[in-house]
Amino acid sequence: MASPIEFAPNTPLGDALVILGAAGLVIPLFARFRITPVIGFILVGMLVGPFGLGAKVEDIPWLSYVTISDPGGLAPWAEFGIVMLLFSVGLELSFGRLWTMRRLVFGLGALELIIGALLIGAVLFAMGNSLATGLALGLALALSSTALVLKITDTRTPVGRAALSMLLFEDIALVPIIFLLGAMGSGGEGADIWRTLMIGGLTVGALMVGGRLFLPILFAQAARTKSPELFLAASLLVVIVAALATAASGLSPIVGALIAGLLIAETDYAGEVESMTEPFKGLALGVFLITVGMSLDLDQVWNRIWEVTLAVVAVLGIKAVVTGTILRMMGARTGMSTETGILMASPSETTLIVLGTATSVGLINSDAAQFWQIVTALGLTITPLLAKLGKRLGRRIDRAAPATEDSADDTVPRAIIIGFGRVGRMVADMLRNHDKPFIALDADADIIAQGARDGYPVVFGDAARGGVLSHLHVDRASAVILTMDEPYSMQRLVRNLRGQYPDLPIIARARDASHAALLYKAGASHAVPETLESSLQLSEAVLVDLGVPMGFVIASIHEKRDEFRAQIMVEGGLDEKPKLKSASMRERVAE
Secondary structure (H helix, E strand, C coil), X not given: CCCCCCCCCCCHXXXXXXXXXXXXXXXXXXXXXXXXXXXXXXXXXXXXXXXXXXXXXXXXXXHHHCCCCCHHHHHHHXXXXXXXXXXXXXXXXXXXXXXXXXXXXXXHHHXXXXXXXXXXXXXXXXXXXXXXXXXXHHXXXXXXXXXXXXXXXXXXXXXXXXXXXXXXXXXXXXXXXXXXXXXXXXXXXXXXXXXXXXXXXXXXXXXXXXXXXXXXXXXXXXHHXXXXXXXXXXXXXXXXXXXXXXXXXXXXXXXXXXXXHHHXXXXXCHHHHHHHHHHHHHHHXXXXXXXXXXXXXXXXXXXXXXXXXHHHHHHHHHHHHHHHHHHHHCXXXXXXXXXXXXXXXXXXXXXXXXXXXXXXXXXXCHHHHHXXXXXXXXXXXXXXXXXXXXXXXXXXXXXXXXCCXXXXXXXXXXXXXXXXXXXXXHHHHHHHHCCCCEEEEECCHHHHHHHHHCCCCEEECCCCCHHHHHHCCHHHCCEEEECCCCHHHHHHHHHHHHHHCCCCXXXXXECCHHHHHHHHXXXXXXXXXXXXXXXXXXXXXXXXXXXXXHHHHHHHHHHHXXXXXXXXXXXXXXXXXXXXXXXXXXXXXXX
């Protein structure tokens, strides 16, 4: 008989419970005081890590149950966090979006990384480091944090778009950087590097082709089961397979995770996958940041406080100046350039990966690697503060228009149709006839497949999951049209939407007058009972056949519709009564 699983300190299960427990404490505690959890995760990591309370285990044995004293046990957790973060980054993008941003990505992004790396490397070379060591450290420290920057900024603003383009190039450049360091280091054989590059390239190509062929089929089958658990399992399976494939070929597993996200982003199921994996994204960020905090040796920081401070200030200053100057030369406003430069100044989570690679091939000794890991961890810790400082300075510089950047958006608002059955498709046809942009959402995989074949912009997703509508940018939608035949779900969705977006037009299909009254109470802008519309259409046909002029028929139909709507709202106990528009309609007809 198998023995039951027991919780024991300094075991994988014990470490898992400590890390997950710490994450569970940080999120609600810091949310209560409206403080970014980024700092909280790092502080908690410092507290429970091997250089914090974990160092006191020998003196106080019971601390072993709430701390981690083995630094080597942190590596798998940090890698898991980075893998999930890069997957979420890929989900927020797509190959189409990447292609439209190619000039920013391969222009601005390449300049920012190369110039920043060369300047940092030149400073380190001038301080007595070898050319190879200076270049390795320059490439590592020139990287910026994808996980934190994208969490802080809005990629629809000019600052966010510029940051996203640079971060994308850095993520793409990570693999070539690792190859370059391997070739430069004493442990790198040229033949091995090229063999790995060839095998890795073939693996990536196979993932791209296989993903485009099989992912739509996989997610369609998972969606037809109507099982959220199976859908989530399919999503995680794709991430695991892609990460294992790239790891087996010699590449980093984060490359596979990024590709998995990009491939899923191309399918009609991207919004649903993003919604269901959102909890994992927050957990992954927390786990990674906790491991960053655990890696900080406060005694070493204190003993070398002036060196560490000087290094942090130098790295932040060089990167901020380089990024801001490049943006300014490319025509960006001074305030926007300043804000972006400061936002992108701190090192990255991938800096730790590059430092590890450089150390393993002999380009950096272990003492130097530990020093720069401390600099990186401190830089990550103050990233939220840098973001606030950059925004404040940027607005002060652009005092004439302090808030325009935050509201900038180059995307035309579109209507969101929830439910793409008979009614939803009719609404879509009318919007298309009048050249009004829209996107449709449905939880039936077969309906989505047929709509896509017919050329409609449709995506799979359950609107009850808030993340799905957020993925479709409901905050800037021109209207939301609810056409599904699910009265209770519709009322709940209308109530949630109205609570989050007070000014959003919400038009809902109702079964009858009583259902319409409930939808108005929930916050619908318009609720259209099917029984009323069928009666009005029948009346219109009768009046026209009896010889009444079409203009007067239309006016009377509108008048009756407004009267009926007012009656519904009064019977429903709503104080606000709609203003009738029939008189103006009659005046227009008369004219």
